[in-house]
Amino acid sequence: MSALxxxxxLAAFVLFNVINLAAFHTWLERKQSAVMQDRIGANRxxxxxxxxxxxxxxxxxxxxxxxxxxxxxxxxxxxxHTLAPCLSIFFILIAFAAIPFGNTLTIGGxxxxxxxxxxxxxxxxxxxxxxxGVYGVVLAGFxxxxxxxxxxxxxxxxxxISYEISLGLTLMGLVIIFGTLDLxxxxxMQGKYFFGWIPAWGVxxxxxxxxxxxxxxxxxxxxxxxxVPEGESEIVGYFVEYSGMKFGMFFFADxxxxxxxxxxxxxxxxxxxxxxxxxxxxxxxxxxxAIGLSALWVSVLQVISFSVKVFFFCWLFMSIRWTLPRFRYxxxxxxxxxxVFPIALANLFVTAIxxxxxxxxx
Amino acid sequence: xxxxKIMEQPKMTWWEKIYFPELVRGIWITSWHFIRNIxxxxxxxxxxxxxMPAAVTFQYPEVQRPLAKRTRTRHRLTQxxxxxxxxxxxxxxxxxxxxxxxxIVAEEHPDPNIEKRPAKFDIDLGKCVYCGFxxxxxxxxxxxxxxxxxxxxxxxxxxxxxxxxELLNPRxxxxx
Numbered sequence: 001m002s003a004l005x006x007x008x009x010l011a012a013f014v015l016f017n018v019i020n021l022a023a024f025h026t027w028l029e030r031k032q033s034a035v036m037q038d039r040i041g042a043n044r045x046x047x048x049x050x051x052x053x054x055x056x057x058x059x060x061x062x063x064x065x066x067x068x069x070x071x072x073x074x075x076x077x078x079x080x081h082t083l084a085p086c087l088s089i090f091f092i093l094i095a096f097a098a099i100p101f102g103n104t105l106t107i108g109g110x111x112x113x114x115x116x117x118x119x120x121x122x123x124x125x126x127x128x129x130x131x132x133g134v135y136g137v138v139l140a141g142f143x144x145x146x147x148x149x150x151x152x153x154x155x156x157x158x159x160x161i162s163y164e165i166s167l168g169l170t171l172m173g174l175v176i177i178f179g180t181l182d183l184x185x186x187x188x189m190q191g192k193y194f195f196g197w198i199p200a201w202g203v204x205x206x207x208x209x210x211x212x213x214x215x216x217x218x219x220x221x222x223x224x225x226x227x228v229p230e231g232e233s234e235i236v237g238y239f240v241e242y243s244g245m246k247f248g249m250f251f252f253a254d255x256x257x258x259x260x261x262x263x264x265x266x267x268x269x270x271x272x273x274x275x276x277x278x279x280x281x282x283x284x285x286x287x288x289x290a291i292g293l294s295a296l297w298v299s300v301l302q303v304i305s306f307s308v309k310v311f312f313f314c315w316l317f318m319s320i321r322w323t324l325p326r327f328r329y330x331x332x333x334x335x336x337x338x339x340v341f342p343i344a345l346a347n348l349f350v351t352a353i354x355x356x357x358x359x360x361x362x
Numbered sequence: 363x364x365x366x367k368i369m370e371q372p373k374m375t376w377w378e379k380i381y382f383p384e385l386v387r388g389i390w391i392t393s394w395h396f397i398r399n400i401x402x403x404x405x406x407x408x409x410x411x412x413x414m415p416a417a418v419t420f421q422y423p424e425v426q427r428p429l430a431k432r433t434r435t436r437h438r439l440t441q442x443x444x445x446x447x448x449x450x451x452x453x454x455x456x457x458x459x460x461x462x463x464x465x466i467v468a469e470e471h472p473d474p475n476i477e478k479r480p481a482k483f484d485i486d487l488g489k490c491v492y493c494g495f496x497x498x499x500x501x502x503x504x505x506x507x508x509x510x511x512x513x514x515x516x517x518x519x520x521x522x523x524x525x526x527x528e529l530l531n532p533r534x535x536x537x538x
Contacts, residue, residue, distance in 0.1 A: 035399045036392045040419040211382065323392040324385065 011097065011116045018096050022255040023058045025314065030057065032315070033322045061248075068244035073145050076241065080143035085242065085249035088136025092256045095129035098122035099263045100184040102273045102303045106295065114273075114303065115184055122183040123175065126264065127168055130220060133253065134160040137222075137229065137238050140250070144241035152238035155329065156222065156229030162336035163219035163226075169344040170212040173351035174268055177205050187272035197286035199276045202269040206351070210269045212344050217261040218320065219336065222254055225324040228332055230254075262313035270309050273302035429510055434494045436511040437485055439529045440504055447530060448504035451478040455496035455505055463489035464496060483529060487514045488522040 031054065034041025045056040072078050100122075102114030119125050134157055141153020178186045192200040203210050219226040230237035239250045266272060277285050278301060282293040293301070327335065378384050402416035420427045429435065439447045451468035469481040496505050509532045516522045 032396065034417070035403070036396045038395060038399060038416075038418050040417045040421070319389055319393055319396065323388050 006110065006112055007116060010112070010114070014096055014099075014101070014116055015093065018093070018256065018259060019252075021259055021310075021314075022252050023062070025255040025258065025318075026058045026061060027055055028314065028318060029321075030054065032318050036319070036322050065245045065248040070244040070246060071241075073241045075145035077143040077145075080139050081241075082246070084136045084140035084143060085239075085246045085253070086136070087139065088133055088253040089249045089256065091129045091132040091136070092253050092260060095126045095260055096256075096263070098125050098183060099260075099267060100187055100272060101306045102299055105299045113184070114299070118184060120180075120182045120185075123171065123181045123186075126260070127164070130167075130257070130260070131160070131164055133257070136250075136253070140242065141238040144238075146241050148236045149238050149240045152229050152231075152236065152240065156238055159219060159222075159226065159228060159332060159336075162333055163216045163340070166212065166336060166340040166344050167216040167220060169341065169348055170209050170216055171268060172348050173206045173209045174202050176348075176351055176355050177202075183267055183272070187267060187274060190271040191274050193286075197277075199271055199274065201271040201274075206269070206347070208343070208347050209351075210265070212340055212347065213265065213269070215340050216336070216344075217264065218317065219332075221257040221261055221317070223258065223317075224321045225327055226332060227326055228329050231326070258317050259310065259314060262310045262317060265313050266306060266309035272309075273306040275301055275305045278302070278305075426510070426512075429512070433510075434492050434497075434507040436487070436509045436514075436532060437490075437496070437505055437507050437524070437529060438509050438532045439483065439526065440506060441530060445530075447480060447483070447526065448502050449480050449483060450476060450502055450504070451480040451483075452501065454499040454501060458495045458499040460493060460495065461489045461491045463487070463491075480526060483526040485524045485529065486522060487516075487524060488519050 031041045033039075041054060042057045043051055043054040045051070045054060045060045047056055072081050097116040098119050100113075100115040105112045105114055117125075137156040137160075138153045141149045141151070141156070144150070174186070175181060178189050180186060180189075186202075190199065190201050194200055194204065198204065222229050228235075230239070239247055242250060277283050278293075278298060280295070280298060282298070283289075283291040399416045402411060402414055405411045406416060439449055442448055449466075450471075451466055453466055453468070456462075456464040456466050463486040465482065465484040465486070466480050467482040468478045471477065471479040492507070494507055497507050511532060514522060
């Protein structure tokens with residue numbers, strides 16, 4: 001019984017948090033862009049006169065989207081038209097199963113891994129799911145019986161193919177250094193320290209890899225600077241024929257992808273759930289002090305640490321999205337193939353040689 | 363021979379071409395705005411630094427943006443000392459109005475010194491282009507456009523018709 005109960009509860013926990021964070025992103029998007037541009041942002045939705053800084057706007061959006069007409073264009077393929085947003089959001093949601101958000105936790109003699117699926121190929125699994133997500137986008141363009149939507153889908157697919165290769169390559173350096181594809185194992189290895197006090201996070205092994213990963217990862221999210229597939233403001237994208245909650249699912253899938261990239265960045269480059277100098281039984285500071293903590297508090301701190309890192313990267317990605325203008329399409333493909341890809345290859349090559357001569361994990 | 367002026371394409375320096383430093387600089391600018399504004403918003407919550415605005419937004423229905431003195435806003439009819447309109451129904455404004463949105467019906471004034479007065483004076487805001495010609499044309503200073511009311515919203519076209527009663531007593535400012 002508990003063999004089934006625990007993963008179900010974990011999955012429910014992750015799903016609940018991730019979907020709420022995605023809904024929260026609509027609020028964050030409005031408010032952060034407003035604050036960055038010296039505005040105030042949406043703050044009018046209220047319940048009983050209570051406005052709460054516009055936090056009810058995501059709720060209002062959701063109600064609006066559910067109540068809108070769900071329209072399939074005549075000549076469109078109804079089955080594929082309905083399937084596309086479901087695929088889009090399904091694959092991105094199950095990718096979160098492999099993200100470790102904490103170490104193990106023992107409750108009543110049961111050992112719980114704070115990761116929904118403890119896969120030894122977690123990284124490959126996540127990339128596979130992110131690649132599958134493109135099917136939703138391409139099908140959306142294909143089934144809408146609209147040439148603009150079709151072109152949007154084509155732009156999306158060529159962009160995804162260009163950047164997924166770079167995305168994989170940028171992380172191969174880390175895979176060589178850690179010698180594993182298991183994300184939980186990678187996080188464990190980032191719990192070591194350089195010179196006894198600098199946390200051995202991936203960013204110190206692969207600073208260039210981090211920049212390239214961000215460049216390629218943001219392309220995966222299909223948001224500005226890379227929002228050529230959608231281009232809400234002028235070029236119509238693959239979801240031009242979608243309305244109601246089907247559009248909302250595409251909209252959500254974008255935010256979920258942003259969160260996934262934030263989770264990956266935190267996990268791979270910033271130590272995941274590791275808190276600097278926190279060991280199994282409390283803090284041991286390099287300058288001598290120590291704070292004893294119970295195992296439960298250590299787990300809580302680790303989950304909080306992971307959340308804070310993810311929040312920070314969500315904020316950073318939102319800043320990037322509201323700062324940079326969109327790439328022209330040829331610039332986008334040039335940037336992917338002629339800049340990110342060769343540098344990622346060179347980075348991988350140099351890393352491989354260093355690991356060969358210095359030994360892994362040093 | 364057409365004179366041709368060849369424009370120099372702005373050349374990017376090497377520093378700008380490698381893209382990442384400029385990218386970081388851009389993000390620094392927006393992040394600085396974000397940090398400054400969010401700090402000010404937080405301080406405002408505690409009632410501090412109220413004189414340093416964190417946003418340039420005017421919360422419109424509650425707070426009206428300051429208007430320039432010469433801004434032409436909704437019309438009003440000026441009154442005599444006894445409260446009757448100064449208008450003498452000379453039809454100057456109705457004649458000059460390019461949008462033909464003023465409708466005046468004249469009648470005899472009981473005072474023999476004054477020739478006429480308006481029985482009806484309607485302005486159709488749905489047609490008005492706010493050119494201010496009526497104000498210029500008026501010989502009696504009977505119509506002005508200085509009420510500072512800038513909204514013209516109504517639920518029907520009929521709702522945009524302003525009658526004399528409304529023009530003589532315009533609501534001052536926005537309804538709370």
